[in-house]
Amino acid sequence: MTQNRTAVITGAGSHRGIGQATANALAAAGWHIAVLDIDEASAKERAAEVSRDRGVSAFGVACDVTDVDQVDAATITVESELPPIGALVNNAGITSPTRFLDVTDDEWDRIFEVNVRGSYLMTKRVAPGLAEREFGRIVNLSSVSAERGGGVFGGVAYSAAKAALLGFSRALARELGPSGVTVNSVAPGLVDTDITAGKLVPERKEAMVADIPTGRAGTVADVADVITFLCRPESSYLTGVTYDINGGSHIH
Template sequence: MSVSDKTAVVTGAGSKRGIGRATAHALAAAGWNIAVLDLDEAGAKDVATEIAEQHGVQAVGVGCDVTDAASVEAALAVVEGAVPPVGAVVNNAGITSPTPFLEVTSEEWERIFAVNVRGSYNVTRRLAPGLVERGFGRIVFLSSVSAERGGGVFGGVAYSAAKAGQLGFARALARELGPNGVTVNSVAPGLIDTDITAGKLVGEKEKQVLAGVPVGRKGRAADVADLITYLCREESGYITGATYDVNGGAHIH
């Protein structure tokens, strides 16, 4: 059994400087075929083309709104018709919100939970039966240091609560699916240099934040992508229900 006959689904991998795109590339370099799901269909197709050309694997990009079950169903039907069976799922699609709790509206709260939690549910619920049936699967959730330390980076209460929800989701799912050869883990990035943080940290503010990071720099998307790829390996089958911090030591617990 090798990953070259399996596909890794990465949600929210359309952004040019995001963790999702870096992860899709890292997984492809490790031999996985890739399916990119993104709200931006053109971005998803662009990444898929780039990956197929650079890594010589099969790749497909599909437009998908992870918050909508019908959209997920349609997108994954396309994936299943285009590439080998799914062996890994990376729930990367997410949105942040810095809004203070006393100012957050119920609409914003619902939106943050819809993308981060319901989106992960829709994709995982649709793909998990196939992983169980084939007796092999790797599921990775992209949580956040905000879930562990209670916000204070970029995310407010809604974001921290949703990302903490993913941790509970992953841990309980790990118990259920473990007997079927499926591992479920979470990755909790700290400050990573992506479009989400671009332009928000400059000058003195950047110095203050970096002063609290022992390794002295912002993380790179590749720092997170490499860890996700490690967790998706066939050899990583005894690692499950774990949360991995990628924060340069900014939060040690």
């Protein structure tokens, strides 16, 4: 079923990331796809793969989500090349395991720039059109680290930034609900992506997996499937919600 709407996914250029998996899952559900990434070549490559494999229109655009001019330019390009935007997945993000007593001001600011300001700028640019068309789905990528206070891979800066997205999502859900726009968050736990690849020693990963009731780390498809569910037209009564995707490692 074709939605005749476009889903915009930021930070979706990685070959094995949550963004790429989400682009494929949304395309399989009939959405046309805009892949935004700071790496233009990767964005265009992922878009070409989605279009080829899923039979939808897809377009890759270079965009640094922390730069308001690039956000505006990328959105203008998407609006001119694809059907009306109906969903925004704020996936672009960076992490850091640096301990609080060691973190520099620059690193702290950079974590918030990408994770929080980037999501704000993209949402600020896209949300008016969604509200005007009286349909929209916004999904923000938080983390289990925001809920349990770190302890997975990210340090204090990352946990704080991802927690900020939860408050942003909930407050925005209240404002945009009357306009037919839902705003939700997903909070993945340990997921096999490029962010953690090679950065967790085997012993640490084994210990973390041993603490997960389902007995495994998450996959990008696990996260993408929930995001796609939240973007369905039928999910109109779900807003301001955080979906935990952690295999039971954090139950609250």
